[in-house]
Amino acid sequence: MSERIFVGVAWPYANGPLHLGHIAGAYLPADIFARYHRLKGNEVLMVSGSDQHGAPITIRAEQESTTPQEVAAKYHQQFIDCWKKLGISFDLFTTTGTTNHTQVTHDIFLNLLNNGHIYKEKMLQAYCPKCRRFLPDRYLVGTCPYCGFTKARGDECDECGKPLNPWELKDLRCYLCSTPPRFESSEHFFLRLSAFQERLTGWIKEQTHWRHNVLSATWKFLGEGLKDRAITRDLNWGVSVPQPGFERKRIYVWIEAVIGYLSASKEWAKLQGDDNAWQAFWENDAKSFYFIGKDNIFFHTLVWPAMLMGSGGLNLPYDVPANEFLTIEGKKLSTSRGWAIWLHDYLERYDPDPLRYSLAVNMPENGDSDFSWHEFLRRNNNELVATYGNLAHRVLTFAYRNFDGAVPTVGELDERSKSLLHTAKVALDRVDELLCHRQFKESVKEAMSVAQEANRYLDEQAPWKTIKIEPETSAKSVYTVLSVLAALKTIFYPFLPFSSERLHSFLGFDGSVKDEGWKIQFLPPGQRLQQPQPLFVKLDEDIVAKESSRLDSLNENRKIES
């Protein structure tokens, strides 16, 4: 029976380009998972969008002497181009700037207010006497009271990941002019998060299928005791507060960003011409998965579930498979220091599948992992080109030339050939199991091991030798490897969608891999093959030196604040 799978992916701030840390952290695993479930015949709704609000956007607009709208529009378009080129298959990638999003945010806000989960209280808000403005949390810097990091922001510490309130920071100053702010009283709405402590604890206890890192971070927050959180700010850029007297305030960006999952689902439904179609993904036995980086755990495992509990009627997350961080060449990725590899920049020069492969095989699932150009080159040349690509290319070329451009017709296969086909079947089932449990790294390694095994078989069978003396034996080994390729284009499809589609057509199949389902597609003898082309391109050794110097120069020249 087909399942309904909701895939929510972190909302990127539209204040700067995407880098490989974003992709390894959330977008690639979400896409692999969505593609896998679509192949399984499940109904999938995968949504996200640009986060147009929040201080990172207004800071960027001030730096570039433009408006937040223009900053957001520019990066939103760049995100959409990147998704297309990298094959990130959103059902909808929208923005938080739509009237639909404002409407849905207001609905949730009012539900929470009417149910008594939101209350009004005066709080102290930082005010810069020099800039003559209230300072949102991200406009404040100071020393983290937990780890001593001297550049912690007013909302969280980038070093230790703790969510913070501005008044907790030591040596607090204005981000724009370094003046110490004064605190002035201002009325705000608070989410009564403390009241959910017990209910959330009970619910988290049941989530034994979550990743260890996600559970331990969540238990840590619960152990410290949940505190009520201000959910409005003194700002003029963001979603309005649907209450009189709050015209000059906005809903806190983190609160409305998580509501984006729901508003995007509703927008998708309207675009389908069925306003209620979203409900199937949010109610009853539908399962929802939230793919995020580890810095977003608090808002996805505690705040958003509390809001859903308080608002009522919608499913809580089934899993929040948050990834750890990606380092670049052994160093912590930092957009402010320009130590990052930008996705659009990569995609201008290289193919998408090698990046998808190298990030998947080394995904920061259970701990931080590193991306280096040397490793990228090695994965591309030794694994994609020399193992998988070479297997496909040599057997397809051989079949094309020696069997009249068609899949050879064979009698009963020998035991060795049957055993290889069995290996492919076992791998299909194993990857099925692994992907179902969000174990991406192991899945892609399993798939590559089948290609390795098939290469060994091909070398040992040497159909190019047997063709002259025993053409039937040659035909059997060629048929066997072509059948393994028919399995591999499916097993690899969630990871390498572009190469899988090409291999699908080289094997003479019509249509698309995604329509064939999670099974080994039978290869009919006599099926016309297409003139094969190499699946992957071998890269020059000198890219390592070139890319390293490029990274160094970006590191010196770019001074962009995250």
Ligand SMILES: [Zn+2]
């Ligand atoms: Zn100032």
Ligand SMILES: [Zn+2]
């Ligand atoms: Zn800290």
